[in-house]
Structures are given as structure tokens and as C-alpha cells.
Amino acid sequence: MKTFHCNRCQQQVFFENVLCERCNALLGYVPELGEISAFESAGDGLWRSLHPGAGTALFRQCRNYAVENVCNWMIPSGSPDTLCRSCRFNGATPNLETPENRVYWYRLETAKRRLLYTLMALGLTLESRTENPEGGLQFDFLESSGDDLVMTGHNSGIVTLNIAEADDAYREETRSSLGEPYRTLLGHFRHETGHYFFDRLVGRTRWLPLFRRRFGDETADYAAALDTYYKNGPPADWAQSYISAYATMHPWEDWAETWAHYLHIVDTLDTAVSCGLALLPDSPHEPTLVDQTPVEDAGFDSLMARWFPLTYVLNSLNRSLGMPDGYPFTLPPPVVDKLRFVHRVILTSAPKS
Known part of the structure; x- marks a missing residue:
């Protein structure tokens, strides 16, 4: 998640905000820009974005923003939709x-x-x-x-x-x-x-044989696997090959747990880069973090190299606050290989600009 600022007063704002706490400007997310924007009223329920990338475009609030107060996304004024993306x-x-x-x-x-x-x-x-x-x-x-x-x-x-x-x-x-x-x-x-x-x-694509090498045969009876898992629990050595105990239940669950974990990693690293987070300890024996390559431009090895230092400091900060570890996981080599597979699938599946 990148960092955002109010376009009227430059106050730092967050992805969930609806008002700037400094200048009271209405805030809304514009998915076409990938940005939180400040807005000023243009009358008749229309709003003019103050974000420089919006030009002269006008917007409306999503109905679930204007009426239900559970959203903060905006809709181009010419759209026939009443709900946001x-x-x-x-x-x-x-x-x-x-x-x-x-x-x-x-x-x-x-x-x-x-x-x-x-x-x-x-x-x-x-x-x-x-x-x-x-x-x-x-x-x-x-x-x-x-x-x-x-x-x-x-x-x-x-x-x-x-x-x-x-x-x-x-x-x-x-x-x-x-x-x-x-x-x-x-x-x-x-x-x-x-x-x-x-x-x-993955299913019915060229990735399926490669998936099976890492995750197993997804055609295995799911109901039987679920019953076995809840009766017997995970194998004693599950942590050597799986990201979670639940991932041992069936190859589909192993994939879903690994997919979720990959999203955890890229979103957290994206936030760290956007905040300019770096680790420059005095001791050469402490983890360092200086790579500021945007996540969307980074290779998998770069992501992994930055993940350990980031989780090290995250857990250390949490312990200083008397909180549980923010990242209570380990990544053995088979799990890293599965994460690499997810990375490859996403990288090759995304439309090329």
C-alpha cells in the first residue's frame, strides 16, 4: 500500500479516510488513478478532484459511500453505475x-x-x-x-x-x-x-503440472482430506514444507494459503518502500534493509531478501510494545519455492502494458 496525502493541504491521509483531518476536504479513492484524492464540491452531487492526474474530470460518491458510510471510493460522473468498482x-x-x-x-x-x-x-x-x-x-x-x-x-x-x-x-x-x-x-x-x-x-493451464510438483495432486478427494485433517490434525513435521498447518489439508488449501501469504508480503513491502523504510544498524551483524526498488519492478529474490529484515524489525517492535509477533511464521525452502511459483504465475498472467 502506497502512502497518500491530501491534495489541498498535503496532510498525510490513509486509504480508509473520508475527510482530511487538517482541512476537512472530502477524500475518496479513484481507482482509475490508483490514488486517494481530495475533492471540492461542484454542486448537484458532483465533486471535482484536486489530484493533478484527474484534470477537469468530475466524480460522484459511490452509493455505499454517500448513503451507507461503508465505502470511500468515487465514480466518474459520466458512469451509469451507482456503485463503485x-x-x-x-x-x-x-x-x-x-x-x-x-x-x-x-x-x-x-x-x-x-x-x-x-x-x-x-x-x-x-x-x-x-x-x-x-x-x-x-x-x-x-x-x-x-x-x-x-x-x-x-x-x-x-x-x-x-x-x-x-x-x-x-x-x-x-x-x-x-x-x-x-x-x-x-x-x-x-x-x-x-x-x-x-x-x-492454474487449473487447466500449462501451470498445472508444475503446480502438482510443488503442491500435490489437486484431484485428491477434498471432503476426505478435510475429514482426515480435522480428525488427525497436520503431520508432526508440517512446518518443514508448509506455510501453515491448514495448508497440509489439501493441495488447494496449500495454494490458497501460499497465495494469501504472497499478497501479505508484497503489500507489506510496498508499504515499507512507500514510507522510505530503511534499516541501517551500527553493527554489521544486524539485518540491513536498503533496497528501495518498487515492488512492481522487483524480482522474487529481491522480495525475499528484503522480507527477513522487515519482519525482524516488525517483530522486534511488537515485542517492545508487549504485543505478539506481527509475523509469526517461518519460510523453509519448500515454502519459498511455492511462493516463487505464485510470483511466476502472477507475473506471466498480468496483461502486458
């Missing part, structure tokens, strides 16, 4: 008659927009269900009711999120009960879209 990926949304559901919806939308930002930055083709009824991507935010339990998952392009995952207490209780080191809304979005992009980029 992000919200057009929505299918079912939470029942807002339950008061806390609006908070949950806001949190879900915030995580989803970060996911889409990264996927767009990587140059991956994104189609909504409206654009591609058979193979487009859709997010359904659903709530369990009685015996009707909602399971977070993916099925043929439709990603279902149990909105309870937006409840911090519920999510932490689930994380603890499953023995997971990490459980976040953004992680759910990244993982489930991993399944979606497996179908689009």
Missing part, C-alpha cells in the same frame, strides 16, 4: 436491521478494498459477476441464523464471508480454538481469492 463485486450484504451489522459490513468492506487494491496493483484481471456471469468474482456477506450456519469459503467465483468474522472477539476465539497463529479479515479475503485465481490461472 469495489462495491460492484458485492452480492449479498448484511441485514442492517441488526445494529452491529453495519459495523461488521464496514470492516468487511475495508478489508475487501485493500485486497482489491493489491490485486489491481499486481495487474490481475478482475471481473464482477455482472461483467462475467459464469466466471466473475462475487462477495457474499452472510450471517448464521439458528441451525443455518454460514461457512466462509469459495465456490465457483463466489466468496462467502461469515460476517461474524468481523467481530474481533469471535475471530480471536476461533483463532485460539483452531490453534492458528494468525486470523484476520484481510487474510480471509486473500485466502479465498486464492481459490478463485487457482481456477483462473
Whole structure:
């Protein structure tokens, strides 16, 4: 995630902001620019961008921005759409008659927009269900009711999120009960879209034989693998070859966990580069970080070389605050090879400009 500033007063602002805290300018994300822009009213519900890249273009707020207060993306004034690029990926949304559901919806939308930002930055083709009824991507935010339990998952392009995952207490209780080191809304979005992009980029393509060498045979019975995993748990030596215990369950889950982890890496490194983060310790024995190559221009080896120093300082800072490690993972060689494979698939799949 890059850094952003208000175009009116140059105050630093964040991807989720709707107002500049210094000058009160309306803020909104313009996906066509890949930028948060400050806006001034042009009347009749239209807004003029103050970003130099926007020229004289006018914009409207997404309906979920103007009415529901769960979005901050903008739409070109000439577009027939009432929902922004992000919200057009929505299918079912939470029942807002339950008061806390609006908070949950806001949190879900915030995580989803970060996911889409990264996927767009990587140059991956994104189609909504409206654009591609058979193979487009859709997010359904659903709530369990009685015996009707909602399971977070993916099925043929439709990603279902149990909105309870937006409840911090519920999510932490689930994380603890499953023995997971990490459980976040953004992680759910990244993982489930991993399944979606497996179908689009790997399944029935030239990548499939190479996938099987690293991840295994994806035609193995998924239901049987799931049952075995929850009965017996992961192999004792799982950490030598997998990014997580859950990745051992089935090759599809290994891919999705690795895909999600790759997105973790590139987004965090992108943030570090945008902030100008460098590590220049006095001791030659301490990790250094001086490479400022933009993530989109960096090779895989460059990403990996920078990842250890960055996670070292991240964990060290967290421990100084009395917090758990921000990055509670290790990357053995087989996992690095899987990450390299994900990198290659994305690099060759993105349309060439």
C-alpha cells in the first residue's frame, strides 16, 4: 500500500479516510488513478478532484459511500453505475436491521478494498459477476441464523464471508480454538481469492503440472482430506514444507494459503518502500534493509531478501510494545519455492502494458 496525502493541504491521509483531518476536504479513492484524492464540491452531487492526474474530470460518491458510510471510493460522473468498482463485486450484504451489522459490513468492506487494491496493483484481471456471469468474482456477506450456519469459503467465483468474522472477539476465539497463529479479515479475503485465481490461472493451464510438483495432486478427494485433517490434525513435521498447518489439508488449501501469504508480503513491502523504510544498524551483524526498488519492478529474490529484515524489525517492535509477533511464521525452502511459483504465475498472467 502506497502512502497518500491530501491534495489541498498535503496532510498525510490513509486509504480508509473520508475527510482530511487538517482541512476537512472530502477524500475518496479513484481507482482509475490508483490514488486517494481530495475533492471540492461542484454542486448537484458532483465533486471535482484536486489530484493533478484527474484534470477537469468530475466524480460522484459511490452509493455505499454517500448513503451507507461503508465505502470511500468515487465514480466518474459520466458512469451509469451507482456503485463503485469495489462495491460492484458485492452480492449479498448484511441485514442492517441488526445494529452491529453495519459495523461488521464496514470492516468487511475495508478489508475487501485493500485486497482489491493489491490485486489491481499486481495487474490481475478482475471481473464482477455482472461483467462475467459464469466466471466473475462475487462477495457474499452472510450471517448464521439458528441451525443455518454460514461457512466462509469459495465456490465457483463466489466468496462467502461469515460476517461474524468481523467481530474481533469471535475471530480471536476461533483463532485460539483452531490453534492458528494468525486470523484476520484481510487474510480471509486473500485466502479465498486464492481459490478463485487457482481456477483462473492454474487449473487447466500449462501451470498445472508444475503446480502438482510443488503442491500435490489437486484431484485428491477434498471432503476426505478435510475429514482426515480435522480428525488427525497436520503431520508432526508440517512446518518443514508448509506455510501453515491448514495448508497440509489439501493441495488447494496449500495454494490458497501460499497465495494469501504472497499478497501479505508484497503489500507489506510496498508499504515499507512507500514510507522510505530503511534499516541501517551500527553493527554489521544486524539485518540491513536498503533496497528501495518498487515492488512492481522487483524480482522474487529481491522480495525475499528484503522480507527477513522487515519482519525482524516488525517483530522486534511488537515485542517492545508487549504485543505478539506481527509475523509469526517461518519460510523453509519448500515454502519459498511455492511462493516463487505464485510470483511466476502472477507475473506471466498480468496483461502486458
